[in-house]
Amino acid sequence: MTQETLTIENKTGIHARPASIFVQTATKFKSKVQLQAKGKTIDAKSILMIMSMGLVKGTEITIIADGPDEAEAVKALTDLVASKFGEE
DSSP states (O other): OEEEEEEOOSTTOSOHHHHHHHHHHHTTSSSEEEEEETTEEEETTOHHHHHHTOOOTTOEEEEEEESTTHHHHHHHHHHHHHTGGGOO
């Protein structure tokens, strides 16, 4: 299992467009990918689950992947969040 904790930095948080990009990226990997925030752990390949979290700027999230390409999955998703989803 590989995991990385980071803080959401983009002004609008993870709304529909970033959530969609996040899910599209997560589904490229064979590994089970989860997102942990606000005391909950959800399936990072489900846009409904991500939207239901209400992830705003300043929220600390942990990306967790478990499987054959877990390191690549965590890196790709961490880079995506760190890039502020190309919004700023």
